Amino acid sequence: MNDSPAARKGLGADPYERRWMIVSLVLLIAFMVTVTIAGFALGFQVPGDESRVDPRTVADSPPWSEPGLRDLGNGEYVAYVLSRQYLYDPNTITVPVGATVTFYVTSTDVQHGFKLQDTNVNMQVVPGEVSKLTVEFDEPGEYKYICNEFCGIGHAAMFGRVIVEAEAGGS
């Protein structure tokens, strides 16, 4: 406590505390820079404002009237997934290894979740809104997508699977 009361009139902080404040700020800014680079330069991005739908009629109008996979060519795919108590439509999606799949997910009833295990696809699914994220499947195998938001009594049973096949083929 070497500083006089007069020296503390400004912020009134102790010199050790002032140093700690600077360290804290530097640390937080460093974290922020790191996530910013990953998010805006490297493609580790969160879902944004996609589009709105009417949850009462969405299941009857294209593209949601025929949920499922669309092959855009060049290994690019789009998957429209409808969520409802307590299942996904479709509940199985098959793509070849190396496929890039953009998921569009919405709900016809209550809120759901859409978490594709072992990837960064993890979205809140909200009636009236469309959630969108993309994933590249570099490894063959089975990836489950599970509902991770409470949606009612059968919530625990709600899941589907993406099957990534080792050779190019069926969809």
Add this chain to the structure above:
Amino acid sequence: MVLRERTDYEVTREDRRFVGAHLFVAIVALSVGSLFGPLQAFEWSGLDLYGLLEPIGLGDYYKGLTIHGVLNALVWTTFFITGFLTIVIIKGLGRPLRYPKLNRIGFWTMVIGLVMAAIPILMGAATVLYTFYPPLEASWAFYLGLTLVVVGSWIEGYGFYFTMAEWRKDNPGTRSPFIVLAALITMVMWQIATLGVAVEILTMLLPAALGITAGTDPELGRTFFWFTGHPLVYFWLLPAYVSWYGMLPAQAGGKLFSDSLARLAFWLFLLLSIPVGFHHQFVDPGIPIGWKYVHAALTYGVAFPSLLTLFTVVASLEYAARKRGGKGLLGWIRALPWGNPVVSAQLLAGILFMFGGIGGITNASYNVNLVVHNTAWIPGHFHLTVASAVTLSFFGVSYWLIPYVTGKPLWTTRWASFVNWTWFIGMLIFSNAMHVLGLLGAPRRTPLGEAPYVPEEWSGHLFRMSVGGAILFVGVVAFVVVAARTAFQKSRFAEGEGVEFPIAESIHDPQDTPEWLDRFKPWIIGTIVLVALAYGPQLIEQIGNAAYNSPLISP
């Protein structure tokens, strides 16, 4: 009974009873809510005990989870906090409440609201968990009950403001006592923050539940909810900080390291607690990434006053320990009064909160949240915050506050210490397992015992989590026994004995604290401006484009 008082104002019997009534409701809520904790924990590792509760209508996992969340996270906290802050205002200012009747009206409004919300929950007509996201349907009584609990807490807050205004008039030029300033900042923040959920319930949920409107806009509902939802956690945390900054140093035998930094931290919490809600909506549709990013930065901002708190509180403890003869770079830690359960509860709470803080910064980290969103990591995280930093600290406060309001000695120091260590060890095991499960992809709020997709690699962690849950249950049962035996025992403090109301002195004279750290107006204006900037455009966008076409659906 004569109590040794720091301020000469003698708290009246009525005031003690009034504060005691808050604690009573809080602890009853905690004891009922906690019954469901181990049931959930056991279900996850395959031991489903809900069948046993079926005959009494409690066989539903989600009904139990709703009770656990509402009673523990909302009721235990809100009642304990309003009671604790009441005594802080009275003793801190050394004067009675300006309008005691007003505060009593507030309390009873909260009680009526609690009963009103509890009935539909128990009847299975509000199985919507404590976030009640639309369009999950709950009874109108549930929404109205929650509203009354919030309104009651507002009314108690108004009572605090009137009391403070009176004190200011009588003490011009004097710095307000730190604990009082901190208590009032907590209330002001709460009253601004709860506007979000108030609007959600009154304009969307209640009309839909009553059949007046056809449906809800779920994403708008989420935005309103999280306007309140994040500051809600600071409403829980700040009263624990009141104790850590303003009482713990005295209880540990020292002084507050810096009065002005403590005040600055609280002002920053007022400023930054609210405009951060989109960090709960990082993976939501319907919110542009730009606003999510702004809120990520502001959430990092609200981590800053907690980092300040870490330094100031630890330095205050080190000061106390060295004054007690503690030596060495870290050896002084042993010189802290660990044998006093009031102190050890708060020390252990603080240690757990270091991990809670690290997890919190991870959650706030924009895209990093993709790894943990809606996984078991999240309840793992908030059991380190609300269920440790807050709840374990409140246990510590109870060990002196129950004796203070009842005039009966703590039953007993040994059992209270047992509670603290049990809670600490149980929580370490439980929360670590939950964090790991979350990273492996386990979803939150799901009875994993019946989920078809649970891989074998989770099972060891699920078991560990259940063990932690069981230990925590032993801890909370012991706490309820300690509280009840203390309050309802026959023996009272002998003449000349009693509990001192703990108010920590500051190393630096509070009169040296700059005046701008003792004025409400600029900080409140700043808060409103910042909230308007951070929320205004997106709120206008969402309200302007609202489509109330999502009818309520029963869970």
Add this chain to the structure above:
Amino acid sequence: MSDRSTDAAFEEDFKPRGTIAIVAMFVAMLILLWLSIYLILIVRGVTV
């Protein structure tokens, strides 16, 4: 309770060395744990 003058002398000498050590350990732990979660994000692949 010690008297004012010894209090003042004690305060004059008090340097929060232990606090700095604890805070340094906290910072190390924060960086380590945070980075480990960040690495999980990176390993799980891009989303756009």
